Amino acid sequence: MTAPSAADASPPELGLPKRRGVELSLLIGAVLVVVLGYVNVGLARTGTIPHDATRYGAGLGLLALLSHLVVRFRAPYADPLLLPIAMLLNGLGLVLIYRLDLATPGSRAAPAQLVWSTLGVGLFLVVVLVLRDHRVLQRYAYLSMAAALVLMLVPILFPPINGAKIWIRAAGYSFQPAELAKILLALFFAAYLAANRNALAYTGRRIWRLQLPTGRVLGPIVAIWLLSVGVLVLERDLGTSLLFFGLFVVMLYVATGRTGWIAVGLLLASAGAAAVALFEPHVHARVTDWLNPYATIEAGLGPSQLAQSLFAFAAGGTLGAGLGLGHSVLIGFAAKSDFILATAGEELGLSGLTAIFLLYALLVARGYRAGLCLQSPFGRLLAIGLASILALQVFVIAGGVTGLIPLTGMAMPFMAQGGSSVVTNWIIVALLIRISDSARRPLPAVEPGVIARPEPVEGTAR
């Protein structure tokens, strides 16, 4: 913002700085940290700097620069922390996967992950370039709902992989459509709740201390939610099911402020979880494993995956074993995807793990901050929803691999191996960039003579 002249005395508090320079310097820092990590792994494992370190650094720097330029010109008021954090987490994940590749020469995952990350950044650029205003999305609420349902239903037609029917396979690549569906569901929830929140909160029947809305308003949303959760239980993807439910509850609470619903929701959820844990063997095994991770050791069958994960975290201690010097490959299957955090915990220690958690927390907090700054309910709910997806996903998977909650197969956002997850998370960041740009953009100057700005007309159904 240029300083306004004395003649048109605009209120100074509207003039939020753009902070693009901050973003650029943080991006440079993120790229440097990642390249340093890459060099560190090479030195620790083979004693030499990887021959492609400069090429790799230049490529990453180019991607960062490109995304920075697009943000600078197309979303100049966007939150300066979002992009560097995403870049740092993604780069760190690549380093960890590359490090694990060195220990498993048979199956290399880093090159594919690099391609997916590039694709993710590409989609990020496309979204920031094409989507000029997040409010446009409100029009596509029902379309996105339908798309989400289709995306979740499609994998049922494909053969299960590792017991879960959540993948589509084509041309050697596999994709988890549910990852994309969560954005679409958040979009639908935001649009629908923004339009109907007053009806949800204040109309309807009062039973004891609970204000129940009329079925006409609540019906569609509960139906969608039940359907999505039902599909997920059928597909045996408990993690995503938990995520959707949490997302639904958080958004409903933010929209209506009715704590009674939260209580009912939690009650329903725990009843459902208990039933699933009892009758579904796949989930039952996860719960017993969580209750005693060392049962297989006591039975003489060797450590379970969760026990191996806990061993890895414990081996890290406070300061970690050092990048490239841990033995988290002992986890075996899924060490690069669901259990990627164990490698971070072992090699970077509690200090490194705390830093990673704080990076995620910062990302979520900036999403919430953008939601708070916005005026329109749709934008608010969308920002809260997208940020909550990240928060819940991090909690579910990080809590799972550290033994806090039963383990559910999910990808650590940005870090874990898995194309669909990385691409989806970049889209989330792109949307948050767009929303925060609107949130921090100064309001148009008030024309003299106009007493009040007309209330912006929101969305569709009222």
Add this chain to the structure above:
Amino acid sequence: MIRYIRRAAAFCLVLLVALLVNAARVQVFEADALDNNPANRRLAIARYHQPRGAIVVGKESVTGSRDSGQQLRYERTYKNGPLYAPVTGYASQTYGTTFVENAEDGVLSGTSSLLSVFPLWNDVTRGRHSGGRAVTTIKASMQRAAYDGLGGKKGAVAAIEPATGKILALVSSPSYEPGVLSGTGRAVAGAWARLTSDPNQPMLNRAIRGTYPPGSAFKIVTAAAALDAGAVTDVDAATDTPDPYVLPNTSTTLPNEASGCGNASLAYAVNVSCNTVMAQLGVKVGLRGMLDAVRKFGFNDTKLRIPSGVAKSNFDTRMSPDQLALSSIGQFDTTATPLQMAMVSAAVANGGDLKYPYLVDRTTTSRGSTVSTTVPRTYQRAMNPATAMRLQQMMVDVVRTGTGTSAAIPGATVGGKTGTAQNGIGNIGSPYAWFISWAQADGAVRPAVAVAVVVEDASAKRGDISGGGDAAPIAKAVMEAALADKP
């Protein structure tokens, strides 16, 4: 709405705190228990991630390490494995460690805190020391001489430097290649099964873990007891012993292999190995006096370590007089390890001052700076210096004119004592031929070596002559190597 957003944000904060607290629980508070869980492979991986330190004989390492390329990366190798197996033991990824490999494991594997100059700093950086070296007291030439002398026959040799207690040779035969046990997998398990089921017991370290009836070699101990207790004051005086001797309170007679033992003097009895004289002297000294004497030589000591544990050499603590008589000539329940008998010989050679035997001279870091040194110390005063001098003379006479003439070495004073022990119920087992001795080069200040040799041999004839015949040449070869080794 803003209030609800703030509350939702607070909920996210609660999730974050839960994650952090739980991470601290796993990584800090439960870390030690998890690190030491037996199912956690990290300890083993770290242990075998670097080459194991060397065990050194003289100036040369007798061990090595091989990069197996497996998860447990380095495996132990041995140069002259069977020769040094009783010294080194094995270091197996499957079956643990024994002997020096076991006693000095902390230094060899690099985990010992003694190796680090700044222990705290090391905890922070997690730097692991390269394996240190364990320098043994073994002399390669003597070890070789003893091993070749036994030539694969069942038996053992222990040699000690009397003035210090340094173990100069420790040989057990038949031996085995410890390297075959180093790794993991089916081949190792097969080798283990084969070695442990072999009737010849190649993995038994006979020099320190095998116990044999010492037979007439034990008569040196009885003679020391008799002289110290005053049961004999003049070694050349007649002892008033009938031939044959009737064991006290029985009608059993004890014969002699040698002739001229009736009323023989102690000197003569040692020289030709009279059973009757020594049995009667043991009874004369009495159980309490004998127990006191044998204890000073190391018998009945269960805690002797070199630093590996040595099997207890036994002299029964409750016996009737006839049993005491038999025990005093190294029969009945009396047993001794070859190392124990070498200690008997060393005590005599060193004027009665018995030094504590030890096998590891010092440990060093991989770069050669000393970590710890074993200082020679007195084990016990086994006998009076005057008694020791008389026994030295008697042992010298055995080699000069008695049963041990085959051990004589020109240019050196050699003292010895033969022994043959019966074996098995009704003496159906093959007898054990013993020879214990010491040697001092002419002009040297003190004896260079004390040796004990035991050979289990079916071809041995009953009688003292076999100790001199089978075992003495081996002892001679070892002593010659020791004398030649002196600068």
